[in-house]
Amino acid sequence: MEAQIDSLRAEALAEIEGAGDVAAVRVKYLGRAGSITLLSEGMRSVPKEDKARVGKALNALRADVTAALEAREQTIERARDEAALAGIDLTLPGIAPQRGSLHPLTQLLDRAVRIFRRMGFALAEGPDIETEWHCFDALNTPAHHPARNEQDTFYLPDGRLLRTHTSTVQIRTMERHVPPVRIIAPGAAYRRDEVDATHLAQFTQMEGLYVAPDVSLADLKGTLEFFFRELFGAGTNVRFRPHFFPFTEPSFEIDIQTAALGGKWMELAGCGMVDPAVFEAICDRRLDRVYDPEKVSGFAFGFGLDRLAMNLTGIPDIRMLVENDLRFLKQF
Amino acid sequence: MKISLSWLKEFVPYAGTVAELDALLTRAGLEVASAETRGADFPQVVVAQILESNPHPNADRLSVCRVDDGSGTPRQIVCGAKNYQVGDRVPLALPGAVLPGDFRIKVGKLRGVESEGMLCSAKELGLAEDAQGLLILPATSPVGAPISALFPPETILEIEITSNRPDWLSHLGIAREVSANTGLPLAAPEIVSPGTRADAAIARIEDPAGCPFYSVRRIAGVKVGPSPEWLVRRLESLGLRAINNVVDVTNYVMMELGQPLHAFDAANVQGGLVARRARAGEAFLALDGREYALRESDLVIADATRPMALAGVMGGEDSGVTEATVDILLESAYFDAPGVRATARGLEISTDSSYRFERGVNPAGVLPAAARAAQLILELAGGTAEETTVIAGALPPVEWTVPLRYERARRLLGIRLTDADLDAPLTRLGLERLSGHDGASEWRIPAWRGDLTREVDLIEEIIRLVGIESVEGRVAAAPAPASTADAFYDAALDVRHTLAALGFSEARTSTLVAKPAGDDFLALRNPLGEEQSALRPSLLGGLFGAVRRNLNLGAASVRLFEVGRVFANAEEEELFYVAAVVTGHAAARNWRDAERGAVDLHDLCGVVEALVPGAEFARAFDARFGLALEVCIGGFIAGVIGQLAPADARAIDARHPVVAFELRVDALAASTLATHGFVPPAKFPGTTRDIAAVLPRELPWGELRRVLREAEEPLLAGVEPFDIFTDDSGAKLPADRKSLAFSLTFRSPERTLTTEEVNAAADRLKSRLREQLGIEFRE
Incomplete structure (x- = not known):
């Protein structure tokens, strides 16, 4: 019996060492009909005085074979794991998922929106199709102003028009909401320009309005200086140059000088203190005096995003923004 | 507007540099578009006379000249030009002179012959863009005189003037601004205005709205001829053409004081002058040589027989002052600004005069300008001015x-x-x-x-x-509460980001499109062209155009989206939509997955499900598509998904199916904002049974789904098709059948299901499908 144990051990360990299918070898020796199981059944015929010794030897055989099986399993698993990583060609290009992009104008607009939101501005909206009153009269534009001309502005057959600036949203907002109002309004505007490298008939603007008691030129200056420095970096120079707009007084154009725009002064925005005539037009419309220019004051500003996006990215032709060439769009 | 710096300095003693003046004006609200310095400001360049010219001993193309530079000692100059003759006067750059381009003149040898300076062309002196040969000066030019005496240096500023400041449209006006900003004294020209009288036989107003005030003064016995050089130079420096001394004076005074003036040849005026509206069918030959058909809204200055001038815009071809003129009538008037603008716009004429009247002239300057012009005409053309000016009408108030x-x-x-x-x-x-x-x-x-x-x-x-x-910026304000526009903006931006993450690039197409079929759209009254004559009723047209352009540019696959406004001839006139379009392969070609299917409608259904979990689709008809599904979000029809009819896909040069969707952004926004409940994750594992069914080819999956749903099997937690197989050859499967594999997932919230329970439930469902749809199963 003990001789059988020793020879079975030698046989099992030798087989395990080269085994590919460890599970089968396990069954062969340790399964219900395995050789070690069958040998154990011979314990019944072992003389009583030898039982303890032979039983011990059998247990040792079982433990040795089990340990050898486990060691062999680990060796095989390690080899398999190594092989799993070894065959990969790391120089092959990555498998890219489909990659989309946001339009450069959307990206620029969102940067601007985020900055103004941090200063507590909410968004506002108005329609593209506007009345002449909202686009011109309420904004203190003289009755014979050239901007109203059919050569410059798109009209619908019913006499309404496509807004020529987003300043209409100032009016829409004040019609509906009592002060204080603190809004920005990005949107489309239209001018009857022939399309060329620097003009589109439709363009994108961002409008802003803040009306409350005691809003001053200091608020206007602080807000827009903060905005442009956030947008272009702390080293940006902001210059307010006196100008004329019918709906603000005093009025300014804003020039920016920043490395991001090539270091040259660049005219970027118009702004000013809301003209009392605009507040009076709102009062007439609302039939109340909550926008009495003696009680509230405000500032307004507006700037175009198309030209700005072009200057920031070096886009030479404004039409590229609407041609939707994927080779262009995917760069942003 | 052009401003001459030397002229400006006659009114205000500004001593700063051009750059400083530019900064001053910019700060004051006058935008200096350009500053151009002209003339020849070279102290070392003088007028020289060529005394003799001999061939250069060593060079065929060069000559050796002896010239008189006014010093008394002739100089020897080597010269390459051929366009001169001995005796001509030409510019000579003396040693030490610095010419444009930092070109320094020195004594030196040219091919072995010494040259003591350089004879110059106009180009070398910066007086012309391009010039061949030497600049031949007038024979009267004094030898030895500095060239700057012949070409006085002059700086011309091009200034952009805002429409609210017509008072800046003159040299005096700009000088006033400089004076106000610097404190320097203003020296306006001294003008003595003559007395006035009314005389309707000489001047009267028929249209006081168009012409509130008119004045005319007769100057008799003038001698019309060329203006003196200073006047010619001044006008030319501003880009005006010199005509004759009388016309030039009227232009000069306009540029000086801002009041446009006009001079008539009195001999051509029959009877008195009248400011009246044009008559129907009246024509006018203007001094630009064109004949204008006048409208009854146009104001003219007429004599008894015909219009002599388009009031405030342009004089007549046959009533102006010429060399033959003896007596003149000098007009100075105040015209209604909108009236002049309407005439100038309507007849498409813009003149220095109309530009000023359109913006409004100074009412207090009308008569002084006439007096100033009369004074200059008498000085330059002689003659006798009437003692009083004839006036009609009244000037607007000048004191408030x-x-x-x-x-x-x-x-x-x-x-x-x-x-x-x-x-x-x-x-x-x-x-x-x-x-x-x-x-x-x-x-x-x-x-x-x-x-x-x-x-x-x-x-x-x-x-x-x-x-x-001097204003200190301040940022201190209460934040505004978020608006519906904020929520909307955020929802639209989320949609944009999701679509970009799903491989779509954002397009921006024009709101203005060609007129769509039918008549239910909004059109423009004054479009720029047919291609941009209507407001887009959908984003899809623009996107299909963009697909076509990209395919033609060589793109294999196109995935684009747009978020934007569309317009309807309806109560809800402007609506925000998001649309996306795809054609080509679902994935980019790569080394691992060689097989790539073309995108079809199902891909876009998946995209919409990713955008709006819970969106439902129903077969629909949409004229724009060959196949279409309505998209329902929360019971509301939010838009459509469709596949172009093959012919329409070919029409945009697509070789694969073209699929698109268009959804209302407000419906998406509402679904993102809606608060929805929460289902606890399952505590017990589910069990899945894969079923292989064989069924008629045309029987849609939706029928199976309906039957399974209607079974209301309590343990059924999910149904998912995972393979569809057909065989047109009929070898593996009859050609009219399809094999459809789907999985059924069973789960109980209370316990782990037994195999027997699951099998029983699956058998119940299979027999329903067998009974109701005649489906067979493979085991």
Whole structure:
């Protein structure tokens, strides 16, 4: 019996060492009909005085074979794991998922929106199709102003028009909401320009309005200086140059000088203190005096995003923004 | 507007550099578009006369000249030009001269012959863009004189002037601004205006709205001829053509004082002058040589027989002053600004005169300008001016006052300045403080400042002169509560980001499109062209156009989306939509997955499900598509998904199916904002049974799904098709059948299901499918 144990051990360990299918070898020796199981059944015929010794030897055989099986399993698993990583060609290009992009104008607009939101501005909206009153009269534009001309502005057959600036949203907002109002309004505007490298008939603007008691030129200056420095970096120079707009007084154009725009002064925005005539037009419309220019004051500003996006990215032709060439769009 | 610096300096002794003046004007609100210095400002370049010219001993193309530079000692100059003759006067750059391009002239040898300077071309002196040969000077040019005497240096500023400041449209006006900003004294020309009289036989007004005031003065016995050189040079420096001494004076005074003037040849005027509307069918031959068909709204200055001038715009071809003119009638008037603008626009003529009248001239300057012009005409052309000017009508008021509350100014500007600090800039601008008490004052406005009528106008002038740099910026305001527009913006941006993450690039197409089929759309009355004559009723047209362009540019696959407004001839006129379009392969070609299917409608259904979990689809008809599904979000029809009919896909050059969707952004926004409940994750594992069914090819999956749903099997937690197989050859499967594999997932919230329970439930479902749809199963 003990001789059988020793020879079975030698046989099992030798087989395990080269085994590919460890599970089968396990069954062969340790399964219900395995050789070690069958040998154990011979314990019944072992003389009583030898039982303890032979039983011990059998247990040792079982433990040795089990340990050898486990060691062999680990060796095989390690080899398999190594092989799993070894065959990969790391120089092959990555498998890219489909990659989309946001339009450069959307990206620029969102940067601007985020900055103004941090200063507590909410968004506002108005329609593209506007009345002449909202686009011109309420904004203190003289009755014979050239901007109203059919050569410059798109009209619908019913006499309404496509807004020529987003300043209409100032009016829409004040019609509906009592002060204080603190809004920005990005949107489309239209001018009857022939399309060329620097003009589109439709363009994108961002409008802003803040009306409350005691809003001053200091608020206007602080807000827009903060905005442009956030947008272009702390080293940006902001210059307010006196100008004329019918709906603000005093009025300014804003020039920016920043490395991001090539270091040259660049005219970027118009702004000013809301003209009392605009507040009076709102009062007439609302039939109340909550926008009495003696009680509230405000500032307004507006700037175009198309030209700005072009200057920031070096886009030479404004039409590229609407041609939707994927080779262009995917760069942003 | 062009401003001559030397002329400006006649009115204000400004001594700064051009750059400093540019900065000063910019700060004051006048945009200097360009500053160009002309003339020859070279102290070392003089007029020289060529005494002799001999061939160069060593060079065929060169000559050796002896020239007189006025010093008495002739100089030897080597010269390459051929266009001169001995005796000509030419510019000579002496050693030491520095020419444009930092070109320094030295004594040196040219091919072995010494040259003591250089004879110059116009180009070398910066007087012309391109010039061949030497600049031949007039024979009267004094030898030895500096060239700057012949070509005086002059700086011309091109200034952009805002429409509210017609008073800046003259040299005097700009000088006033410089004076106000610097404190330098203003030296306006001294003008003595003659007396006036009314005489309807000489001048009368038929249309007082179009012409509130008209004046005319006769100057008899003038000698019309060329203007003196200083006048010609001044006009030419501003880009005006010199005509004759009388016409030139009227232009000169316009540029000087801002009041347009006109001179008629009195011999051509039959009877008196009248300011009247044009008559129907009346034609007018203007001095630009064109004949204009006048409208009854156009104002003309006419004699008894015909229009002599388009009032404030342009004179007539046959009534102007010529060399033959002896007596002139000098007009100075105040025309209605909108009227002049309407005529100029309507007839498409823009002149220096109409430009000024359109913006409004200074009513107090009408008669002084006429007097100034008469004075100059008498000086330059002789003659005798009538003692009085004939006038008709009345000038608008030239005296008014505006109040100023100091505290109001300080609050609006956000600046701490004393009352006196606020007064000072107004005084510098020529305003006169009439009275002041209780923190307020009353100001008399000079007549040329018609734009100053309200307190806020004065406040603007104060900050313009004080400068906004003295205002300290402030950012302190209560934040505004978020609006519906905020929620909408965020929802639209989320949609954009999701679509970009799903491989779509954002397009922006034009709102203005060609007129769509049918008549239910919004069109423009005055489009720029047929291609942009309507407001887009959908984003899809623009996107299909973009697909076509990209395919033609060589793109294999196109995935685009747009978020934007569309327009409907309906109550809800403007709506925000998101649309996406795909054609080509679902994935980019790569080394691992060689097989790539073309995108179809199902891919876009998946995209919509990713955008709006819970969206439902139903077969629908949509004329734009060959196949279409309605998209329902929360029971609301939010848009459509469709596949173009093959012919339409070919029409945009697509070789694969073209699929698109268009959804209302507000429906998406509502679904993102909606608060939805929560289902606890399952505690017990589910069990899945894969079922292989064989069924008629045309039987849609939706029928199976319906039957399974209607079974209301309590343990069924999910149904998912995972393979569809057909065989047109009929070898593996009859051609009219399809094999459909799907999985059924069973789960109980209370316990782990037994195999027996699951099998029983699956068998129940299979027998329903067998009974209701005749489906067979493979085991």
